[in-house]
Amino acid sequence: xxxxxxxxxxxxxxxxxxxxxxxxxxxxxxxxxxxxxxxxxxxxxxxxxxxxxxxxxxxxxxxxxxxxxxxxxxxxxxxxxxxxxxxxxxxxxxxxxxxxxxxxxxxxxxxxxxxxxxxxxxxxxxxxxxxxxxxxxxxxxxxxxxxxxxxxxxxxxxxxxxxxxxxxxxxxxxxxxxxxxxxxxxxxxxxxxxxxxxxxxxxxxxxxxxxxxxxxxxxxxxxxxxxxxxxxxxxxxxxxxxxxxxxxxxxxxxxxxxxxxxxxxxxxxxxxxxxxxxxxxxxxxxxxxxxxxxxxxxxxxxxxxxxxxxxxxxxxxxxxxxxxxxxxxxxxxxxxxxxxxxxxxxxxxxxxxxxxxxxxxxxxxxxxxxxxxxxxxxxxxxxxxxxxxxxxxx
Ligand code: AMP
Numbered sequence: 001x002x003x004x005x006x007x008x009x010x011x012x013x014x015x016x017x018x019x020x021x022x023x024x025x026x027x028x029x030x031x032x033x034x035x036x037x038x039x040x041x042x043x044x045x046x047x048x049x050x051x052x053x054x055x056x057x058x059x060x061x062x063x064x065x066x067x068x069x070x071x072x073x074x075x076x077x078x079x080x081x082x083x084x085x086x087x088x089x090x091x092x093x094x095x096x097x098x099x100x101x102x103x104x105x106x107x108x109x110x111x112x113x114x115x116x117x118x119x120x121x122x123x124x125x126x127x128x129x130x131x132x133x134x135x136x137x138x139x140x141x142x143x144x145x146x147x148x149x150x151x152x153x154x155x156x157x158x159x160x161x162x163x164x165x166x167x168x169x170x171x172x173x174x175x176x177x178x179x180x181x182x183x184x185x186x187x188x189x190x191x192x193x194x195x196x197x198x199x200x201x202x203x204x205x206x207x208x209x210x211x212x213x214x215x216x217x218x219x220x221x222x223x224x225x226x227x228x229x230x231x232x233x234x235x236x237x238x239x240x241x242x243x244x245x246x247x248x249x250x251x252x253x254x255x256x257x258x259x260x261x262x263x264x265x266x267x268x269x270x271x272x273x274x275x276x277x278x279x280x281x282x283x284x285x286x287x288x289x290x291x292x293x294x295x296x297x298x299x300x301x302x303x304x305x306x307x308x309x310x311x312x313x314x315x316x317x318x319x320x321x322x323x324x325x326x327x328x329x330x331x332x333x334x335x336x337x338x339x340x341x342x343x344x345x346x347x348x349x350x351x352x353x354x355x356x357x358x359x360x361x362x363x364x365x366x367x368x369x370x371x372x373x374x375x376x377x378x379x380x381x382x383x384x385x386x387x388x389x390x391x392x393x394x
Contacts, residue, residue: 012137017055058117070115148386170391219262
């Protein structure tokens with residue numbers, strides 16, 4: 001994979017694919033983390049006199065043209081503020097006016113195209129759309145690690161037609177995960193939570209082969225608790241996953257990987273700030289009228305102890321419904337333990353774990369915060385990312 005600093009970008013039109021997909025509130029970007037992450041590459045392009053055409057998507061528009069709520073206008077504004085330079089936004093993705101805007105660019109200028117997903121061709125990786133996009137520039141640079149697992153036009157189509165390079169962020173993300181899997185300092189601990197089992201089953205399966213300890217929390221743990229015969233009451237449980245969970249437990253036991261499950265839970269009958277929460281031991285079972293919404297204090301203490309021993313720690317997914325105060329403590333305790341382990345390489349992936357690390361103020365204390373949850377999980381699963389394959393094929 002060639003890196004952007006190997007390209008001769010001076011005076012060249014560069015299609016720069018980023019994945020911002022930032023939260024927008026009242027017409028303003030409320031969290032610029034993902035924009036900031038690509039600034040090293042963008043500054044490099046500006047300093048080296050490229051004409052940078054930023055391409056990105058935002059949300060899930062219908063793909064039938066402009067939709068105001070998905071416009072990149074607030075994003076172009078926020079980006080302009082961060083680089084101290086105006087970033088005009090084209091009205092269209094393609095077309096006469098876009099060509100004119102690009103033709104008027106000077107070396108070192110930055111222009112942004114409107115949301116690529118306004119055109120259905122983006123998600124379909126439509127040949128004509130790819131050709132038109134590629135036709136806008138001389139070089140392609142990809143910093144959109146978080147979109148690298150999608151075989152979309154601007155991710156895997158365009159680099160088939162243009163010389164493609166990885167940006168500094170893409171390179172750092174891939175390097176971090178590749179090192180983590182190839183040469184981890186041990187003990188290597190994976191802390192997994194959240195609710196979407198279907199996204200994470202294969203990741204757990206793969207991690208059992210790689211790590212020394214797997215710590216499980218979040219709603220995901222209920223498939224294991226059910227597999228072990230504990231009653232989980234009204235907790236979120238995907239019944240189809242109970243049998244596969246049993247297989248994972250067997251696999252972990254066979255391989256000698258320690259798989260830690262909660263000993264107790266914070267339970268309540270509703271998810272709300274004023275819910276009456278209590279602690280329930282798993283041996284006693286969660287009553288039918290209650291849901292397990294966070295790991296309990298005994299579990300948090302056990303997990304903290306284990307995390308303190310790790311030398312490589314990968315964390316994806318909250319331990320409970322951390323967005324709601326009565327169920328946030330387990331995630332806070334785990335975030336604290338990860339952040340306080342200064343002797344370990346600590347790698348955080350996935351929107352909710354990142355939000356938790358930010359919420360509790362630990363972002364400067366962890367080694368690496370990945371911008372890509374889904375892409376990171378697919379890498380760990382051992383899957384090839386189409387966006388990376390396209391760059392490697394250059
Ligand atoms: P995911 O998208 O799979 O990472 O899941 C993240 C979501 O899981 C967060 O919004 C949490 O509120 C939710 N979550 C975590 N633990 C639980 C739980 N015990 N019950 C219900 N939802 C949970």
